[in-house]
Amino acid sequence: MxxxxxxxxxxxxxxxxxxxxxxxxxxxxxxxxxxxxxxxxxxxxxxxxxxxxxxxxxxxxxxxxxxxxxxxxxxxxxxxxxxxxxxxxxxxxxxxxxxxxxxxxxxxxxxxxxxxxxAVDEVPKRPQTPIAPFDYDLEETTFENLSAGIKLEGTITKPRGDGPFPAVILISGSGPQDRNQEILGHKPFWVVADYLTSQGIVVFRYDERGVATSEGDFATATSIDFQKDAESALDHLSKFPFVDQTKIGVIGHSEGGMIAWEIGAGAISPNFLVALAAPVVPISDLMVKQTKDIARSSGLSKTFVDQQVSFNASFYELLKMSNSEAEAKSKLTGLIEESLANQELSDETKSQQKEALLKAYEPNISPWLINFLKTKPEIAISKINIPVFAAFGGKDLQVNAAENGNLLNSLFEEKSELLHLKVYPEMNHLFQTAKTGAVSEYSQIEESISEEVLRDIAAFILKR
The missing domain is CATH 2.40.128.120 (Quinohemoprotein amine dehydrogenase alpha subunit, domain 2)
Incomplete structure (x- = not known):
C-alpha cells in the first residue's frame, strides 16, 4: 500500500x-x-x-x-x-x-x-503621511545616552527662520518603534511632527534604542532605560540655538506618556508635557482591564474571557513579585500546574496543555514586562508641577479613558489649574476616529491621528 x-x-x-x-x-x-x-x-x-x-x-x-x-x-x-x-x-x-x-x-x-x-502591490491609503516639498526645515541628528554608552539618531523639524521656537520631543509607546512610530502603514509621529512644525513648533523624534539606526539592545531594556534615552534627547534638543529655552516640552503616547510622567516629576523637568493615552492606574490593573476589554471586543464567550482574565491576572501578579526572569519562569510552571490540577482532563491532555501554555507565556517574560508591571504612574504624577495636557480616547480598549481620566483628575485636585484633560468619545488608542476601538480596526482606518487632537496639542503648546 x-x-x-x-x-x-x-x-x-x-x-x-x-x-x-x-x-x-x-x-x-x-x-x-x-x-x-x-x-x-x-x-x-x-x-x-x-x-x-x-x-x-x-x-x-x-x-x-x-x-x-x-x-x-x-x-x-x-x-x-x-x-x-x-x-x-x-x-x-x-x-x-x-x-x-x-x-x-x-x-x-x-x-x-x-x-x-x-493585490501584493496594493498599499493601504494613509492620506496624512507627509509628502515633500515641506514648508519647514529637516535636520538629521545624533545624540548620546552617556550612562548607557549608546548613540541614537533622529530627525528635527523646525519652522523656517531663526526662532527661538517652542520645542518638543516625542516619546513612543510599547514595542520597538522607529522615529515615525510606524504601525500598520501609519506614521503617526511623522504626522504629528509635520502638523506641529507647520504651526511654529520644533519637533524632535528619534529611533528607539536598537531600532533602525539607533544603537543599543531593545530586548534587554526597561522603561527606566527608555526614560534615560528620552531625557538625553531632551537635553540634546535644548542645545539648539533656535529652541526657546523657556518652552521645551515632551509628548508621550501610551507607555511613552507614562515615561513623560516620570520626566515631568524629575528634578530637571520640562516646561510642559502632553500625555496621550497615558496610563494613570497601576500598570498591573491596567493590563487586566486591557485583557478583558480586548477579549470581549473579539466576540469571545464570557466563560472564556473570564478564564483568560483570571489566568492573566495571576500571571501579572507573579511577574510583579519576581526579581528575575528565572524566578518568574519557575513561578509560571507552578501557576500552570495549579490551574490544570482541578480540571477533568487526562494526564496526557494536561501535559500537552501545560507545554502549550508554557510556550505561549514564557516568551513574554522579560526585564521590561517585570519592571512595567511594578509601575504605579500615580506616584510620579503626584509630584508634577508643570502644565499638562492629557488626552484619552473614549473607545480606547488599551488604556480605559474613564478609569485613568478620573484618577488623573483626583491627583490634580489641588492643582487643577495645571491640568487640561480631554476625552475624545469616538477615538481609539491611536486617536483614530473609530467604530469599535478594536485593535483589528487600526489597519482598516485611513486616518493616522485625528486632526482635532493635533489642533488641541498645538493650541496647548502655543499658549505656554
Whole structure:
C-alpha cells in the first residue's frame, strides 16, 4: 500500500512540472482564533536554488518575519519560524495551499490563496503621511545616552527662520518603534511632527534604542532605560540655538506618556508635557482591564474571557513579585500546574496543555514586562508641577479613558489649574476616529491621528 501511494505521488509530480514555479509569490490566508480573524501573508522566492520566504501579519503591524525553514517538494510545503514557535504544513494545488498552522502546540486550519501582483502591490491609503516639498526645515541628528554608552539618531523639524521656537520631543509607546512610530502603514509621529512644525513648533523624534539606526539592545531594556534615552534627547534638543529655552516640552503616547510622567516629576523637568493615552492606574490593573476589554471586543464567550482574565491576572501578579526572569519562569510552571490540577482532563491532555501554555507565556517574560508591571504612574504624577495636557480616547480598549481620566483628575485636585484633560468619545488608542476601538480596526482606518487632537496639542503648546 505504501509503495502504491509513493508511485501515485511521483506520478502526480511528474504531471505537474510547473507547480514549483507556482509557489513563488505571495499567498494569503485567514486564521480563525476563537472567533477573531487574523490575516497572514506568506511570501516565497528562490535564493541560490533554495526556497526562502517571509511572513506578514498585517493586523499586528508585523511585516517581513523571516521563515527559518522552507521545504517544498513538488506539492508538499513545510515551513517554520523557530523564534515564534510557528510551523505550517500544506499541500499545493493549482489554486490554493490547504494546510495546518501550528503555534506553541495549538493547531488551526489555514488555507492560502495566491495573491495577484496588483493585490501584493496594493498599499493601504494613509492620506496624512507627509509628502515633500515641506514648508519647514529637516535636520538629521545624533545624540548620546552617556550612562548607557549608546548613540541614537533622529530627525528635527523646525519652522523656517531663526526662532527661538517652542520645542518638543516625542516619546513612543510599547514595542520597538522607529522615529515615525510606524504601525500598520501609519506614521503617526511623522504626522504629528509635520502638523506641529507647520504651526511654529520644533519637533524632535528619534529611533528607539536598537531600532533602525539607533544603537543599543531593545530586548534587554526597561522603561527606566527608555526614560534615560528620552531625557538625553531632551537635553540634546535644548542645545539648539533656535529652541526657546523657556518652552521645551515632551509628548508621550501610551507607555511613552507614562515615561513623560516620570520626566515631568524629575528634578530637571520640562516646561510642559502632553500625555496621550497615558496610563494613570497601576500598570498591573491596567493590563487586566486591557485583557478583558480586548477579549470581549473579539466576540469571545464570557466563560472564556473570564478564564483568560483570571489566568492573566495571576500571571501579572507573579511577574510583579519576581526579581528575575528565572524566578518568574519557575513561578509560571507552578501557576500552570495549579490551574490544570482541578480540571477533568487526562494526564496526557494536561501535559500537552501545560507545554502549550508554557510556550505561549514564557516568551513574554522579560526585564521590561517585570519592571512595567511594578509601575504605579500615580506616584510620579503626584509630584508634577508643570502644565499638562492629557488626552484619552473614549473607545480606547488599551488604556480605559474613564478609569485613568478620573484618577488623573483626583491627583490634580489641588492643582487643577495645571491640568487640561480631554476625552475624545469616538477615538481609539491611536486617536483614530473609530467604530469599535478594536485593535483589528487600526489597519482598516485611513486616518493616522485625528486632526482635532493635533489642533488641541498645538493650541496647548502655543499658549505656554
Amino acid at each position: 505504501k509503495k502504491s501511494i509513493f508511485i501515485l505521488y511521483v506520478l502526480y509530480i511528474s504531471l505537474q512540472p510547473s507547480l514549483g514555479q507556482e509557489l513563488a509569490g505571495s499567498w494569503k490566508g485567514e486564521l480563525d482564533v476563537m472567533g477573531q480573524k487574523l490575516p497572514l501573508v506568506f511570501n516565497f522566492q528562490k535564493e541560490g536554488g533554495e526556497w526562502a520566504g517571509t511572513m506578514d501579519s498585517p493586523n499586528q503591524g508585523a511585516k517581513g518575519i523571516k521563515l527559518s525553514k522552507v521545504l517544498f517538494e513538488g506539492i508538499l510545503l513545510n515551513l517554520e519560524i523557530a523564534a515564534g514557535g510557528i510551523s505550517y504544513e500544506g499541500i499545493l494545488t493549482s489554486e490554493l495551499i490547504k494546510g495546518k498552522f501550528t503555534q506553541n502546540g495549538m493547531n488551526f486550519p489555514l488555507d492560502l490563496q495566491k495573491l495577484s501582483v496588483d
